[in-house]
Amino acid sequence: MVEQLPSRWSSERLLISDVEVSDIAELQSLYDTSRYIQQWDGQENDPNYVKNCLEQGNLPPGGTLKNYRIQSIRTAVEDRKIGLLSVYHGYPAENVLYLEFLYIQSGVQKQGHGQEMMSALTRQLAGLGYHEIRINVALKNWPALRFWFKSGFSQISGIYGDVEHTSTSFANIELIKTL
Numbered sequence: 001m002v003e004q005l006p007s008r009w010s011s012e013r014l015l016i017s018d019v020e021v022s023d024i025a026e027l028q029s030l031y032d033t034s035r036y037i038q039q040w041d042g043q044e045n046d047p048n049y050v051k052n053c054l055e056q057g058n059l060p061p062g063g064t065l066k067n068y069r070i071q072s073i074r075t076a077v078e079d080r081k082i083g084l085l086s087v088y089h090g091y092p093a094e095n096v097l098y099l100e101f102l103y104i105q106s107g108v109q110k111q112g113h114g115q116e117m118m119s120a121l122t123r124q125l126a127g128l129g130y131h132e133i134r135i136n137v138a139l140k141n142w143p144a145l146r147f148w149f150k151s152g153f154s155q156i157s158g159i160y161g162d163v164e165h166t167s168t169s170f171a172n173i174e175l176i177k178t179l
Helices: 021-032 035-041 047-054 115-129 142-150
Strands: 009-010 014-018 068-075 081-091 096-104 130-140 153-159 173-176
Touching: 009 115, 021 047, 021 130, 068 115, 068 130, 096 115, 096 173, 115 130, 115 142, 130 142, 142 173
Parallel strands: 096 130
Antiparallel strands: 009 014, 014 068, 068 081, 081 096, 130 173, 153 173
16 A cells, blocks of 8 residues: 555645644635635535544545545645645555645635645655546636646546536546656
8 A cells, every 4th residue: 555645744835734623613714715616516515524524534435534634734934724635545546646625725826835735745645656646627617727737637537527518517527647
């Protein structure tokens, strides 16, 4: 089995660490600022997302909690929480990391934090022996599609969801970054 991400790690400007029970309220408020994404993915807002992820995980079919991790993203200088990272180690294959959710708070987007986070995550995973990272992105989420393509997610595994495009239909694309 490939090793998992450490419980604490960092990049030049960011500190990433496992979410603690004491972080839930603040991180849920941060998560709630991502609600605008619903217009693109059709998902309902989960008022207990962070708590549920910490206690039960957001697992793939047949997944186990021991392979799941939710981490906070903080600025190194101010130690201010600005984002969330949720991952599953070993899906759909042992040497694959599934990126379940990555969000940088909209007030600090466009400052390079997302790209820095992905560069640091890529280095961490390559060092641990992972071969690829996968993520599922709403096709209507054009800002995210641009971000993930710029981050090296250039392979398409599949497209899932509604077949026809309407204002009330939704589909996702699974992207792959080879390490």
